[in-house]
Amino acid sequence: MSEKFFSSPTPENTPCPAANRHRSHWVERFLDGWSVYRKNTIGRIGLTLLGLFALMAAASFIPQWVNPIYHPMTGVDPLISHSTGPSLRHWLGTDYIGRDIFSQLLAGARVAFMVGISSALVSILFGTTIGMVAGYAGRRTDLVLMRLADMIMVMPTLLVVLILSALFGQLNIWVIVLMIALFRWPGVARVIRSQTLSLRHRPFIEAARVSGASHLRIIFRHILPNVMPLALLYMTFRVTSAIIIEAALAFLGFGDPGTVSWGMMLQWVWKTGHMFQAPYWLLPPGICISLITMAFYMTGRAMDDVLDPRLRKEETQA
Amino acid sequence: MGLKRFIFRRLVEIAVIFFVIMTILFVLFRLAPGDPVSRMVDPSMTPEDARLLMETMGLDQPVWTQYLYYLKNAATGNMGISFHYGEPVSHILMNRLPNTILLFTTSIILSALLGVFLGKIAAWKQGERIDTLMTIGALFCHTLFLPWLALIMIWFFAYWVGWFPITGMVSPEVWIDPDAGFLIKALDVLHHMALPLMTLILIHFGSYLLVMRSSMLETLKDDYILTARAKGLDEKTIRDHHAAPNAALPVVTSVGLSLAFSINGGALTETVFTWPGLGRELVFSVSHADYPLAQAAFLLIAIVVLLANLVVDVLYAYLDPRIRY
Numbered sequence: 001m002s003e004k005f006f007s008s009p010t011p012e013n014t015p016c017p018a019a020n021r022h023r024s025h026w027v028e029r030f031l032d033g034w035s036v037y038r039k040n041t042i043g044r045i046g047l048t049l050l051g052l053f054a055l056m057a058a059a060s061f062i063p064q065w066v067n068p069i070y071h072p073m074t075g076v077d078p079l080i081s082h083s084t085g086p087s088l089r090h091w092l093g094t095d096y097i098g099r100d101i102f103s104q105l106l107a108g109a110r111v112a113f114m115v116g117i118s119s120a121l122v123s124i125l126f127g128t129t130i131g132m133v134a135g136y137a138g139r140r141t142d143l144v145l146m147r148l149a150d151m152i153m154v155m156p157t158l159l160v161v162l163i164l165s166a167l168f169g170q171l172n173i174w175v176i177v178l179m180i181a182l183f184r185w186p187g188v189a190r191v192i193r194s195q196t197l198s199l200r201h202r203p204f205i206e207a208a209r210v211s212g213a214s215h216l217r218i219i220f221r222h223i224l225p226n227v228m229p230l231a232l233l234y235m236t237f238r239v240t241s242a243i244i245i246e247a248a249l250a251f252l253g254f255g256d257p258g259t260v261s262w263g264m265m266l267q268w269v270w271k272t273g274h275m276f277q278a279p280y281w282l283l284p285p286g287i288c289i290s291l292i293t294m295a296f297y298m299t300g301r302a303m304d305d306v307l308d309p310r311l312r313k314e315e316t317q318a
Numbered sequence: 319m320g321l322k323r324f325i326f327r328r329l330v331e332i333a334v335i336f337f338v339i340m341t342i343l344f345v346l347f348r349l350a351p352g353d354p355v356s357r358m359v360d361p362s363m364t365p366e367d368a369r370l371l372m373e374t375m376g377l378d379q380p381v382w383t384q385y386l387y388y389l390k391n392a393a394t395g396n397m398g399i400s401f402h403y404g405e406p407v408s409h410i411l412m413n414r415l416p417n418t419i420l421l422f423t424t425s426i427i428l429s430a431l432l433g434v435f436l437g438k439i440a441a442w443k444q445g446e447r448i449d450t451l452m453t454i455g456a457l458f459c460h461t462l463f464l465p466w467l468a469l470i471m472i473w474f475f476a477y478w479v480g481w482f483p484i485t486g487m488v489s490p491e492v493w494i495d496p497d498a499g500f501l502i503k504a505l506d507v508l509h510h511m512a513l514p515l516m517t518l519i520l521i522h523f524g525s526y527l528l529v530m531r532s533s534m535l536e537t538l539k540d541d542y543i544l545t546a547r548a549k550g551l552d553e554k555t556i557r558d559h560h561a562a563p564n565a566a567l568p569v570v571t572s573v574g575l576s577l578a579f580s581i582n583g584g585a586l587t588e589t590v591f592t593w594p595g596l597g598r599e600l601v602f603s604v605s606h607a608d609y610p611l612a613q614a615a616f617l618l619i620a621i622v623v624l625l626a627n628l629v630v631d632v633l634y635a636y637l638d639p640r641i642r643y
Contacts, residue, residue: 151335153575154623158582159600159616163343166604166612167350244463248586251465252601266466270590275469276477286466294461 043302127188135196398610433526441534460524
């Protein structure tokens with residue numbers, strides 16, 4: 001990441017470019033980024049897809065409100081006792097006990113957003129804080145924190161959560177979210193740390209230190225605003241990995257039995273032996289997981305282009 | 319020699335990390351609700367057998383002594399007896415280890431090679447239709463949900479077209495047959511391996527392709543490529559012998575970084591295809607509350623990931639003469 005984006009054009013003249021900024025600067029900066037983002041085809045596709053999934057999540061309350069037989073978890077159609085194909089009554093058919101697949105699909109979108117965003121928020125919180133502290137404090141603190149990060153980074157998250165669910169029984173969805181977050185911060189911490197390292201000796205930080213600001217104040221008032229865009233970028237990637245891990249966990253049968261996620265739907269179709277007979281049941285959840293992953297990934301890549309002025313220049317030249 | 323010292327230092331680091339992981343696992347097994355003894359000794363054992371097992375594992379001792387016993391037993395490979403199989407855990411896992419390594423290494427090497435090869439072409443034809451196609455294809459494959467792709471592969475290639483067996487690693491009739499030579503047996507395993515391998519390659523090659531493409535684009539701007547052009551070398555030589563080897567280095571790094579991801583994927587693939595490997599054994603043992611097996615399988619997988627990381631690092635040092643440790 002070049003310095004250009006993170007500070008005003010002449011950082012030497014303004015004592016603290018980010019912290020003392022008026023709010024309209026943030027709006028301006030956002031609009032500036034948005035105008036670049038808008039030109040990015042991949043980013044536009046990604047955002048459109050995300051919008052569609054958000055609509056699905058919002059619409060997930062409608063089916064059970066129309067008729068309780070459409071409830072994704074408890075709604076059983078009294079006329080149907082086995083998996084049936086798409087019909088007017090059930091747009092995507094029903095599962096093995098007559099629950100509506102379409103309403104399950106909508107509910108899955110809600111769970112995916114919930115899991116992905118909350119888990120990403122927590123891991124970004126951890127990663128950013130730890131990265132800033134490690135980069136700012138340096139020396140032994142840095143060494144210990146980064147070794148810890150290295151250690152967690154080599155651990156396969158899915159298998160770790162598996163072992164934990166073996167020991168502690170069925171995990172609640174929020175415990176799963178927290179577990180994923182606790183194992184996914186190291187990558188963020190590494191990036192934020194290197195960004196902090198490049199900020200640490202910049203004049204505005206030294207000015208703050210000389211004028212008596214405490215370490216905490218420097219970290220959270222002066223460094224944080226400058227690493228924020230990078231943290232946001234990494235959030236999109238963490239959302240994807242959280243959604244995938246939760247889905248894989250549910251697929252293996254270790255999800256929260258009280259939620260209907262897309263991974264859970266795939267587990268039902270697999271475990272009840274319907275995968276060869278019921279493509280209307282096998283295809284939708286898998287397509288949704290893959291598409292939402294792709295949508296977040298595309299959004300992230302487009303944001304990366306916005307944050308990297310070097311690429312932006314090339315783009316305008318080409 | 320710098321490399322030897324580097325490997326030694328990394329081995330020490332791996333030992334430390336492994337020690338920490340073991341300790342955390344030990345603590346977790348004692349923190350979890352329920353009786354810790356019932357987690358290592360099969361409740362259905364006869365009292366005499368159970369007492370004998372408890373003595374060898376030190377489970378009748380205070381926690382600190384238990385910890386020392388645990389370390390000693392782990393070092394000597396005595397990790398208890400599986401509830402489900404009734405056999406020593408180490409036997410079962412040593413049986414599974416080669417299968418996992420076979421699938422894991424073949425899939426990583428092949429997907430990295432494919433990624434490098436296609437990424438090279440995509441970068442060379444930057445902006446042309448083939449580049450766009452490859453980039454979109456890579457992005458698409460990279461974001462597919464692995465277990466679902468595995469199910470689709472089985473549905474299509476094994477059930478619908480019927481080219482490959484649906485599950486397993488060997489066909490029993492081939493292995494019972496005394497006339498079957500090594501070649502036939504190897505072909506049988508390959509036949510079973512094709513689908514899981516294809517699934518893993520499809521999932522993994524995309525990210526390597528994208529890394530290779532952007533790294534190759536950077537490399538092509540370097541001065542020595544200009545020099546090669548000025549010398550009048552033909553385009554293919556420049557692409558394959560000057561640009562590609564240097565551009566491939568970040569792919570090696572990316573292989574190292576995605577190892578944990580690959581082993582996750584390996585476990586999922588093994589489970590869906592019932593490939594008798596470590597990952598499937600871990601999933602199986604967790605769903606059957608077979609604690610000794612789950613613990614040992616997890617530790618063994620951790621060792622595999624750590625050592626694979628070391629191999630990638632050494633490979634990197636070997637490939638890049640500028641890096642000397």
